[in-house]
Amino acid sequence: MEMRLERVKGTRDFLPEEMAKRRWVFERVREVFERYNFREVLTPAFEYTDLFRLRSGEEVVKELYAFIDKGGRDVSLRPDMTSSVARLYVNRFQNAPKPVKWYYIANMFRYEEPQSGRFREFWQAGVELIGSDKVEADAEVIALFVQSYLATGLEGFTVNIGDRVLLDEFAKMLGVSDDIGLMRLIDKKDKLSREDFIKALKEFGLNDEGVEKVLSLVEIKGKPDEVLPMAEELFGSGEAKDEISRLYELVDLLDAYGVSKWIRIDLGIARGFDYYTSIVFEAIAPNDLGIGSIGGGGRYDNLIEVFGGKPTPATGFAIGLERLIPVLEWRGLIPEPKLRPDVYVIPIGRERAVKKVAIEVVTALREAGVEADVELTGRKLGKALDYAGRLGVPFVVLIGKRDLEGGRLTVRDMESGEQRAVEIERVVEELTELLGL
RNA sequence: GCCAGGGUGGUGUAGCCUGGUUAGCACAGGGGACUGUGGAUCCCCUAGCCCGGGUUCAAAUCCCGGCCCUGGCCCCA
Numbered sequence: 001m002e003m004r005l006e007r008v009k010g011t012r013d014f015l016p017e018e019m020a021k022r023r024w025v026f027e028r029v030r031e032v033f034e035r036y037n038f039r040e041v042l043t044p045a046f047e048y049t050d051l052f053r054l055r056s057g058e059e060v061v062k063e064l065y066a067f068i069d070k071g072g073r074d075v076s077l078r079p080d081m082t083s084s085v086a087r088l089y090v091n092r093f094q095n096a097p098k099p100v101k102w103y104y105i106a107n108m109f110r111y112e113e114p115q116s117g118r119f120r121e122f123w124q125a126g127v128e129l130i131g132s133d134k135v136e137a138d139a140e141v142i143a144l145f146v147q148s149y150l151a152t153g154l155e156g157f158t159v160n161i162g163d164r165v166l167l168d169e170f171a172k173m174l175g176v177s178d179d180i181g182l183m184r185l186i187d188k189k190d191k192l193s194r195e196d197f198i199k200a201l202k203e204f205g206l207n208d209e210g211v212e213k214v215l216s217l218v219e220i221k222g223k224p225d226e227v228l229p230m231a232e233e234l235f236g237s238g239e240a241k242d243e244i245s246r247l248y249e250l251v252d253l254l255d256a257y258g259v260s261k262w263i264r265i266d267l268g269i270a271r272g273f274d275y276y277t278s279i280v281f282e283a284i285a286p287n288d289l290g291i292g293s294i295g296g297g298g299r300y301d302n303l304i305e306v307f308g309g310k311p312t313p314a315t316g317f318a319i320g321l322e323r324l325i326p327v328l329e330w331r332g333l334i335p336e337p338k339l340r341p342d343v344y345v346i347p348i349g350r351e352r353a354v355k356k357v358a359i360e361v362v363t364a365l366r367e368a369g370v371e372a373d374v375e376l377t378g379r380k381l382g383k384a385l386d387y388a389g390r391l392g393v394p395f396v397v398l399i400g401k402r403d404l405e406g407g408r409l410t411v412r413d414m415e416s417g418e419q420r421a422v423e424i425e426r427v428v429e430e431l432t433e434l435l436g437l
Numbered sequence: 438g439c440c441a442g443g444g445u446g447g448u449g450u451a452g453c454c455u456g457g458u459u460a461g462c463a464c465a466g467g468g469g470a471c472u473g474u475g476g477a478u479c480c481c482c483u484a485g486c487c488c489g490g491g492u493u494c495a496a497a498u499c500c501c502g503g504c505c506c507u508g509g510c511c512c513c514a
Contacts, residue, residue, distance in 0.1 A: 006487090009505065056514060062438080063512065080514055113438085115508055184512095274514050290508085318514095348473055383468090385475035400473055414475075 010120025020337030025325055026105050028151040029125045036144045038103040038127045043084035049076040051083050054306060056274045065109040065120070077109035080318060085128045090309035098131030116290045117323045126318030133313035135249050138279050138299060143257035145297065145317045149283060153333040157285035159262050162269035164276045165243040169235060170217055174210045183270040189218045218268040224251040227265045250279065275300045285327045294327060295319035340391040341373040342435050346384045348400035358399045361427055368428045369437060389414060395431060
């Protein structure tokens with residue numbers, strides 16, 4: 001009988017080298033989040049499917065890892081964290097001092113076809129700021145978004161800011177009833193050639209004037225001071241004017257945060273259309289890997305009410321780690337992890353007394369904070385040195401009967417090959433010094 | 438859900454088109470040559486045709502289905 005045990009489609013195993021690199025990225029991001037006074041939360045990996053249904057409608061269920069559990073519950077693995085965090089807030093934190101500032105670094109699951117930068121299990125690092133509808137909150141979150149990427153060493157990226165209110169107004173201006181369809185189309189503008197885009201707009205049902213307007217809208221893309229005046233020209237209504245002045249204030253505040261360099265306006269981005277209500281944004285880092293957005297977010301002022309809470313404004317973002325990490329790798333920004341001990345202790349021969357001294361020595365080294373390992377396979381000395389050499393271990397401690405009789409052991413510098421006899425009691429001191437600890 | 442291209446020891450590959458030796462090679466792993474001195478050399482060992490069905494005297498090879506991988510579409514909360 002042979003059993004086949006394979007990974008489930010769209011999932012991955014992470015080996016030590018990759019884990020070390022991932023953890024390095026996670027830590028950089030975590031540090032910035034905490035500096036901005038966001039605090040970590042973690043919710044269950046699965047929720048009632050109704051939670052996601054309530055937010056996004058029945059269609060999303062086919063994108064969910066959904067199943068019926070043994071108790072007959074209709075549950076789904078979380079496709080992102082925002083729903084769970086909003087649920088947690090509604091359950092227990094509606095009376096907490098505002099704003100509530102939470103962050104998470106966790107795995108998410110979506111039942112989709114795997115492709116470049118897309119897996120069925122993936123990780124996101126994100127924040128949610130709940131309880132302020134002020135533009136200051138948007139600015140704080142977007143500034144942190146920028147700083148999160150900077151903390152990983154990434155500099156070549158932009159954060160493009162769009163606005164759902166303006167897109168809605170725009171659809172109204174054009175007299176389009178299927179505003180979601182229009183937004184989907186506009187969101188694809190960068191994937192299509194200009195001709196195909198125009199063709200698609202006409203097929204959608206726009207007349208020449210409508211097409212012209214859409215083209216002027218997607219032109220509103222670039223540095224804020226250059227393109228926001230164009231937006232003022234395009235939009236007439238009062239609601240749009242208010243939203244545009246919100247954007248003006250936002251970019252002004254982002255200037256105070258010192259992150260203007262990375263900020264662009266792009267009124268053609270929609271970032272989906274489920275629950276965003278105002279400012280939306282996404283980060284793009286040019287690369288040859290076919291990876292587009294490396295993260296995004298926006299304001300969602302209705303979700304908490306939809307979940308049965310008091311109407312509460314909120315804003316947040318999520319960084320897609322499976323997209324960010326390859327880009328960082330591609331730019332050579334992640335340090336090579338050290339995947340070896342600093343000291344390797346080799347007992348020579350099979351005598352128990354020798355093996356015990358080896359264990360005592362490695363234990364003393366470990367207690368002194370040295371990353372130390374001990375030979376465990378009973379290999380002969382030659383092979384053991386070979387092993388240490390391949391690993392790149394800088395120092396080896398050799399313990400044999402001959403040295404032991406004089407109360408000593410041998411410390412070998414693997415690089416130079418130099419060896420010297422050291423008193424057993426002095427070996428920790430000697431090695432911590434050699435390692436500069 | 439749809440489309441294209443793939444799948445040979447742990448890794449990388451040859452063989453496939455044109456069916457026919459014991460499926461070859463390299464690296465990695467274990468052991469030995471060498472019972473106290475490393476990355477070399479030599480020898481030995483471990484280990485593979487994704488799964489199932491079909492065609493055939495004969496299938497890694499041809500056909501069908503499935504699974505998985507890579508990428509694209511849809512969707513992207």
